[in-house]
């Protein structure tokens with residue numbers, strides 16, 4: 547019998563946060579009941595004493611599941627899979643499978659963050675040109691992913707795992723960072739395979755602001 551939460555999982559999120567989208571994907575793909583609580587980031591609610599008590603880093607996402615309060619998207623993915631996926635499909639228990647998933651969680655917080663996530667921050671929230679080194683970092687990780695996904699359908703093999711959930715959101719959002727996925731056919735095919743999975747939920751797309759001309 548599937549293990550279910552005793553109550554709705556409280557999911558503190560912000561609509562345009564890719565880190566939060568990771569968690570929404572996991573909640574939805576694992577079929578878990580949850581309640582969405584929008585945190586007013588522009589109003590700095592994430593730095594209020596009440597929110598900091600939940601997540602001292604003052605960031606979304608955060609979840610509350612009974613007496614468990616947890617921040618950090620990748621930590622939340624691990625928690626949800628360990629707690630509720632008794633099949634071990636999303637986070638294998640064997641040492642090699644678990645390590646392979648962890649490797650991509652590290653990439654999500656490292657190379658992916660330094661490339662596409664950062665590019666989106668410049669383009670969407672700071673309305674600034676994306677620095678060349680950030681574009682280069684994004685293209686390096688896209689090239690690597692494209693080659694890797696030419697060999698197998700999902701990141702650690704034939705079936706999706708937390709690795710795919712962690713890498714999906716900011717890869718799919720690349721155009722919002724003024725980055726093109728056009729050169730990466732295998733990567734685009736993987737995005738389509740991932741989007742066809744049961745429980746997939748799209749992320750709201752944000753229109754890019756007009757780039758401000760450099761003023762004298």
Ligand SMILES: N[C@@H](CCC(=O)N[C@@H](CS)C(=O)NCC(=O)O)C(=O)O
Pocket residue numbers: 562563564565566592604605606607617618619620
């Ligand atoms: N390591 C964190 C990063 C989360 C993160 O950067 N969240 C952003 C929104 S996407 C945020 O809350 N930014 C506000 C801030 O850092 O003050 C995770 O994986 O959840």
